[in-house]
Amino acid sequence: MILSLSITNVIFIDNLEIDFREGLIIFTGETGAGKSIILESISLALGAKSNPSLVKNDCESSIITLVIKNTSFIEKVCKDLSVLSSDEIYIKRIQFKDGRTKSYINDHLVSLSIIKSISSKIIEFHGQDQDSTFMDKSRHIDIIDSIGNYQSELMTIAGLSLKMNKLRDMISEKYKKLSEVSNQRSYLEEICNEIEELDLDSNEEKQLLEKRKLAMEKSKVSESLANIKSIIHQDNGIQDLTTKIYGEISKIISTKNEMINELNEDMSQIDSKLNDVSSTIEAIQQEVESENNDIDTIEQRLFTIKSLSRKYNLLSENLHDYYLQIKKQLNLLNSDYSEINKLEENYADLLKKYQKISGELSQKRRMTASEFDQAVLQELYDLKFPTISFKSFIEKSSIGTLPSPKGDDIVTIKISTSEDSPLDLISNIASGGELSRIILAIKSVMSKRHQVKTLIFDEIDSGVSGATATAIGKKLSLISQELQIFSVTHSPQVAAIANHHYLIEKKQKNGDNESGIIISELDSIQRTEEIARMLSGESITDQAREAAKSLQYNDE
Numbered sequence: 340m341i342l343s344l345s346i347t348n349v350i351f352i353d354n355l356e357i358d359f360r361e362g363l364i365i366f367t368g369e370t371g372a373g374k375s376i377i378l379e380s381i382s383l384a385l386g387a388k389s390n391p392s393l394v395k396n397d398c399e400s401s402i403i404t405l406v407i408k409n410t411s412f413i414e415k416v417c418k419d420l421s422v423l424s425s426d427e428i429y430i431k432r433i434q435f436k437d438g439r440t441k442s443y444i445n446d447h448l449v450s451l452s453i454i455k456s457i458s459s460k461i462i463e464f465h466g467q468d469q470d471s472t473f474m475d476k477s478r479h480i481d482i483i484d485s486i487g488n489y490q491s492e493l494m495t496i497a498g499l500s501l502k503m504n505k506l507r508d509m510i511s512e513k514y515k516k517l518s519e520v521s522n523q524r525s526y527l528e529e530i531c532n533e534i535e536e537l538d539l540d541s542n543e544e545k546q547l548l549e550k551r552k553l554a555m556e557k558s559k560v561s562e563s564l565a566n567i568k569s570i571i572h573q574d575n576g577i578q579d580l581t582t583k584i585y586g587e588i589s590k591i592i593s594t595k596n597e598m599i600n601e602l603n604e605d606m607s608q609i610d611s612k613l614n615d616v617s618s619t620i621e622a623i624q625q626e627v628e629s630e631n632n633d634i635d636t637i638e639q640r641l642f643t644i645k646s647l648s649r650k651y652n653l654l655s656e657n658l659h660d661y662y663l664q665i666k667k668q669l670n671l672l673n674s675d676y677s678e679i680n681k682l683e684e685n686y687a688d689l690l691k692k693y694q695k696i697s698g699e700l701s702q703k704r705r706m707t708a709s710e711f712d713q714a715v716l717q718e719l720y721d722l723k724f725p726t727i728s729f730k731s732f733i734e735k736s737s738i739g740t741l742p743s744p745k746g747d748d749i750v751t752i753k754i755s756t757s758e759d760s761p762l763d764l765i766s767n768i769a770s771g772g773e774l775s776r777i778i779l780a781i782k783s784v785m786s787k788r789h790q791v792k793t794l795i796f797d798e799i800d801s802g803v804s805g806a807t808a809t810a811i812g813k814k815l816s817l818i819s820q821e822l823q824i825f826s827v828t829h830s831p832q833v834a835a836i837a838n839h840h841y842l843i844e845k846k847q848k849n850g851d852n853e854s855g856i857i858i859s860e861l862d863s864i865q866r867t868e869e870i871a872r873m874l875s876g877e878s879i880t881d882q883a884r885e886a887a888k889s890l891q892y893n894d895e
Contacts, residue, residue: 340792340823341462342427345404346380348395351845352856362838363819366827367869372843373856374827378464378797381405381825384432385458386442386451394436404431408792412460422447430454462793465782473752473778474766480704480750482781483731486788487707492700497744499693504741506686513679517672527669530651534662537647544655547641553626554634561628564620571613581610690742697746704748705733711784718780721817723810724773728755728762775799779811783818794818796826800833808832831873835890840866867891 346355366374384403394401407428417424422445431443442454571577585606591599648655708731719727736747753762779799786794800811812833815824828834840861867887875883
């Protein structure tokens with residue numbers, strides 16, 4: 340509840356202070372007197388968009404201060420901010436001419452988001468520029484959800500939607516990158532396959548060159564090896580002579596002379612080396628005679644190795660390292676595919692949760708919509724809509740659409756103002772006066788569910804008169820029994836039913852060309868005069884005064 344308003348340096352207001360009470364509070368005055376400035380000031384103090392045009396000429400800033408009644412929610416906010424609080428809370432906003440603003444709670448500087456969080460819990464606005472919520476069908480779901488008892492499900496589904504859309508973006512980005520390197524992937528695989536098929540051993544080219552040289556001199560090598568083998572193993576050959584020498588040494592080894600022992604060891608090593616030489620000769624002979632040492636086979640293998648080396652501009656001994664490097668790149672690409680699979684699995688898991696919670700949410704939303712329709716219809720009947728139809732339609736969104744933070748429902752509110760007309764969107768059916776009453780009915784229902792303490796209307800009765808205006812006045816009066824209501828009005832029927840009536844007048848300052856605003860709370864007699872002016876215009880007649888009294892006292 341708003342207890343008071345203080346305005347300094349706003350347009351043509353130097354200083355203004357107003358105290359407010361409970362009930363229906365009405366502002367009237369001539370067109371251009373500044374009625375909407377009051378509501379704009381309240382709105383700015385409670386977190387509306389910066390509005391430098393409100394700053395009075397020749398001033399650097401304007402100051403708007405609201406005193407509001409404390410609530411448990413505000414108390415908690417103050418406690419979290421370490422702000423001392425009492426039964427009354429001071430909210431101040433300074434609007435600078437350069438567009439900057441500063442907000443305070445009890446003279447403690449706070450962020451604008453804090454102010455907005457408070458205002459959303461205590462006050463609801465309906466201005467002439469705020470009909471878009473009701474006219475825009477994409478926002479109809481917000482109307483239903485704002486009164487539904489499923490806020491936890493909405494928070495959960497919004498969180499899931501955020502995660503899923505982030506995952507989907509990540510998956511799309513990875514697929515995009517993989518698509519960009521798809522040709523590169525084929526090329527890398529071709530390289531790996533060629534090197535794998537080559538099956539190249541370490542230092543194989545060097546070994547092949549040695550084998551080729553050996554194969555080219557095969558007869559010469561074979562002949563020489565045979566001669567060496569003969570020299571070693573023939574009668575009186577090296578091996579026989581070595582054996583004889585070793586036998587002579589064995590005859591004198593018993594002397595245990597150190598030099599003879601060394602001689603014995605040297606001869607033993609010579610014998611061992613001769614055996615090694617024989618084994619090596621046999622190995623070389625087998626290699627020379629092997630089919631793998633066919634000169635054509637060796638040449639073909641060398642040609643294949645050199646061709647691949649030239650293709651990738653590498654030495655043959657570096658082909659294996661190059662293969663490992665390419666394999667690593669391929670593994671990274673494959674890991675991207677594996678990561679995408681994991682991301683898609685995560686997405687599928689989230690989708691199951693999303694569909695489950697969305698289904699539960701949809702059931703609760705349909706129940707809320709049905710209750711909402713009945714409540715609004717009753718309000719509309721009270722506002723002189725005897726034949727109106729009002730219904731919220733809920734349909735499932737198309738398959739394949741991105742997960743919405745509000746679930747997979749599409750809500751459309753439709754009306755018909757006569758029995759002969761089909762249901763259609765509010766924007767297609769309602770005239771100005773009808774729209775005001777429809778919005779008032781919806782706001783009336785929403786305010787009961789939102790548990791706010793103050794409703795502010797800027798010309799909610801625009802475009803209506805007579806019995807319809809009276810019905811709007813009575814509805815506002817009925818709501819004001821539970822809530823504090825502010826309303827700017829041009830309707831005498833609405834003004835007559837107010838609990839507190841403020842007249843806003845623009846006055847010229849003495850000896851100055853500048854204008855100022857005077858706001859006066861009217862007593863019963865003054866109210867009669869103002870209502871009579873609203874009925875008859877500038878020239879107030881006795882008949883207008885009588886009509887004003889009739890409205891005023893009949894309503895009382």
